[in-house]
Amino acid sequence: MMGPSSTGAPAAETLATPPTPPGSLTSPPRSREVLSFLDALRRWRDDLSAALGRLDRRAQVASRPDDYLADVQLAMSLTESIDRRTEELIAAWDSGRVGPDELAKIAELIWGRLPDALGNPTAFALSEASTLAAALESRLSARLSADTIAGSGAAGRIAPLRETLQRCRQLVETLGAARGHADTEADRLAAGLEKALNSAAGPAAAGAEIDRIADAAEILERDLIKEVGLRSVVQREAVELADRVAAIERIEAEVHVTADRCRDKIADPPRLGIPEVHALGAVPQPPANAAGADAWQRARAEQAAYAARLDLVARALDEAARRYAAPLDERAELRGLAEAYRARAGAAGLAEDPQLDKGFAAARTVLYQAPCDLAAGRDLVTAYVSAVQRAVGSTDAPKEPPVPHVKPDSASTQTEDQT
Numbered sequence: 001m002m003g004p005s006s007t008g009a010p011a012a013e014t015l016a017t018p019p020t021p022p023g024s025l026t027s028p029p030r031s032r033e034v035l036s037f038l039d040a041l042r043r044w045r046d047d048l049s050a051a052l053g054r055l056d057r058r059a060q061v062a063s064r065p066d067d068y069l070a071d072v073q074l075a076m077s078l079t080e081s082i083d084r085r086t087e088e089l090i091a092a093w094d095s096g097r098v099g100p101d102e103l104a105k106i107a108e109l110i111w112g113r114l115p116d117a118l119g120n121p122t123a124f125a126l127s128e129a130s131t132l133a134a135a136l137e138s139r140l141s142a143r144l145s146a147d148t149i150a151g152s153g154a155a156g157r158i159a160p161l162r163e164t165l166q167r168c169r170q171l172v173e174t175l176g177a178a179r180g181h182a183d184t185e186a187d188r189l190a191a192g193l194e195k196a197l198n199s200a201a202g203p204a205a206a207g208a209e210i211d212r213i214a215d216a217a218e219i220l221e222r223d224l225i226k227e228v229g230l231r232s233v234v235q236r237e238a239v240e241l242a243d244r245v246a247a248i249e250r251i252e253a254e255v256h257v258t259a260d261r262c263r264d265k266i267a268d269p270p271r272l273g274i275p276e277v278h279a280l281g282a283v284p285q286p287p288a289n290a291a292g293a294d295a296w297q298r299a300r301a302e303q304a305a306y307a308a309r310l311d312l313v314a315r316a317l318d319e320a321a322r323r324y325a326a327p328l329d330e331r332a333e334l335r336g337l338a339e340a341y342r343a344r345a346g347a348a349g350l351a352e353d354p355q356l357d358k359g360f361a362a363a364r365t366v367l368y369q370a371p372c373d374l375a376a377g378r379d380l381v382t383a384y385v386s387a388v389q390r391a392v393g394s395t396d397a398p399k400e401p402p403v404p405h406v407k408p409d410s411a412s413t414q415t416e417d418q419t
Contacts, residue, residue, distance in 0.1 A: 016047065021037060021111070021126060024107065025107055029110070034103070034106055049083070051137050071143075081124075082126065082129050164221055168221050189217050193210065193213050238285055259324045266328065331374060334381045359380070363380035
């Protein structure tokens with residue numbers, strides 16, 4: 001096997017000489033000879049199939065593919081016959097379970113004529129077909145190595161390169177008026193490819209030029225994808241930012257309602273400013289389609305800065321909503337706690353207890369007046385809860401055990417009867 005060519009041609013793989021068959025048609029081979037031959041034949045057959053497959057692919061992208069068609073077809077036909085005969089030999093060998101009759105059959109298969117695809121005898125025995133197939137492989141390899149395209153080492157890049165250039169043209173169409181020089185560059189690369197394919201400079205020069213064009217096309221496609229992606233992001237972000245602004249404005253309105261209610265219902269409410277979304281200004285919009293990449297990058301940076309400021313406003317609104325809602329929530333909790341302990345007192349038979357009634361009335365009066373003094377209400381509810389707990393605890397205390405019954409004597413019995 002040879003290493004990579006210094007001319008840029010594909011790495012060459014030299015096919016080995018076909019194995020020499022043992023025995024003859026009239027002198028069957030020995031078992032050891034058959035085993036050694038079959039091992040070598042199988043390896044060589046697989047190498048031949050792989051080599052012809054590579055040559056076939058190179059021939060398909062050659063400058064004039066039809067020039068190689070006859071040799072490729074003949075080589076493939078011989079390979080198919082060799083493959084069938086190899087499988088017949090493997091079956092006849094039967095993992096070494098052979099005697100004189102089987103060895104004679106193997107000699108016939110080795111030295112007899114190979115059948116064609118229709119089963120008719122050909123002019124070649126196995127060794128002759130193998131030698132001819134190897135010669136065709138060598139001839140095809142030499143001819144294709146001299147071909148401008150097939151021998152360039154870049155044949156496999158041509159189809160992907162054409163696809164890359166086609167995608168570049170589609171991306172250019174997407175950019176529309178903002179395509180800049182990209183359409184000119186795509187056309188220049190496509191023209192350069194055709195020129196390289198029809199060049200008479202030789203395979204090495206053609207391969208180097210195709211590689212250069214392929215690299216340039218990949219860079220162009222990458223830049224176009226980034227440009228189209230940037231524009232898509234800016235346009236999408238403008239819509240998303242507008243939606244976020246509308247949603248945060250609704251939150252701002254709700255916070256104002258909560259703050260007004262807190263100031264109206266609670267004594268000494270929080271002193272906290274409420275940020276205004278409109279102070280941020282309008283959402284940065286995408287530039288005109290014809291604008292260059294710099295304008296779109298600036299727009300993206302402006303959107304990122306605007307989004308960061310919008311995040312700060314959203315967090316400030318969340319904090320204001322929490323701070324203004326907290327006193328109202330505490331007042332509701334204190335009201336519910338007082339009512340719950342009033343129900344507990346009633347369940348314990350203390351619904352008309354004057355002291356408990358007085359404590360509940362005092363707490364209710366403070367909690368249901370506006371503005372509500374939360375500190376006073378908190379203290380009154382705490383006192384009422386403690387009073388209910390003490391009162392209910394005394395009523396739930398276990399009763400004293402009854403006095404044991406003592407049998408009265410006769411005297412005392414008479415006395416009790418008289419009274």
